[in-house]
Amino acid sequence: MAEITKVKASIGRDRYQTVIQTDKHELIGDEPIENNGTDLGPDPYEFILAGLATCTAATLRMYADRKGWDLEQLEIELSLQVERVGVSQSTNILRELHFVGNLDDEQKAMLLNIAEKCPVHKLLTNQVIITTKQI
Known part of the structure; x- marks a missing residue:
């Protein structure tokens, strides 16, 4: 059976400030001031990029560790348009x-290929069905 990930979000009268709850964490999402928010947290697009960045980093770290490669650090920059x-x-x-780190061109090329295999990359590049219902 497929694993289910759950998140809850709540918004009151504080413009666009949204409290997001996961199993173990509480986050604040918001809109920038130029969009009439209060900029107290990332906007929705930044959360999407943060998820992709986190997944990419963890996937590449696991792969490099399994291969015994000298990947000292990985820096990821993402932009969305x-x-x-x-x-x-x-x-x-x-x-x-x-x-x-001490990586040759072949290792770097393999890491670029593996980046496209992280689960969030796959989620964003395959069909996504969103069902909305009132509870």
Whole structure:
């Protein structure tokens, strides 16, 4: 059976400040001031990129450790751009990886390939079905 991940979110009258609860953590999501938020936490797009960054980092760390490679540090920069034309839109995410350590070109190429196999990358690049219901 597939694993189920759950998150709860609650918003009151404080503009866009949203309290997000996971099993063990509480986070604040918000909108930037220029979008009439209070900028007390990441916006929704930043949370998506943070999830992809975290998953990519953990996946590459596990892979490099299993191979015994000298990956001292991995730095990941992500950017997201949504292009809207009429009623359709496309989303482009740029993921840039910087490897620190004694890695050859073949190892770096393999890590770039493995980055596309992290579970969040797969989630974002495959069909996603969202069902909304009132509880």
